[in-house]
Amino acid sequence: VLRDRDPKKALSIVQKKIRELKEHKVPLEDVVIYTQLTKEFEEYEGLGPHVMAAKRAKDKGYWVEPGSIIKWVVTDAPGKISDKAYPYQEVKEKGLKYDPEYYINHQLLPAVQRILEVLGFGKEEILSRKQEKLGKFF
Structure with missing residues (x-):
């Protein structure tokens, strides 16, 4: 966030980590x-x-x-x-x-939630990964 000044990128990074935890891809x-x-x-x-x-x-x-x-x-x-x-x-x-839900809700979210809320992203948005509309790519 500080380096790139891009709140959406910060959200994307957190959402990616959540997916990796859920899929047991985190070592x-x-x-x-x-x-x-x-x-x-x-x-x-x-x-x-x-x-x-x-x-x-x-x-x-x-x-x-x-x-x-x-x-x-x-x-x-x-x-x-x-x-x-x-x-x-x-x-x-x-x-x-490992229990992905524990690590998401008790380790990851407490560390990033306040920062992302200041940037305008609520907990629901952090936890959900909506598919981008096709029009966004054109």
Whole structure:
């Protein structure tokens, strides 16, 4: 946007990334979330997704303790986000798929939505890709 001064191009780039996420064309490495464990498992009040992924990693024999950086992915498994969070290595080894809707709605949109709204594009327009009319090309 800043370099090209073209809001429609910015929208097009975001819509392309949304399509790539939905079609699982984004490499797994690009959707990995990194979170540092700050305390022992027992000290966490709730089992957030990063804690659940860390527990799964520990159950698989990986060394996990406070201070460890957990690499995890939200998979398309059913359930709550904690049920869907798996360590990156397990996702890679088992060939699990990431959840495109999670990454669109909780990672991509929050990062770009305000900017695109200032440029005049609402959430619905960001998420939809209308076909261009043939006349536009002539």
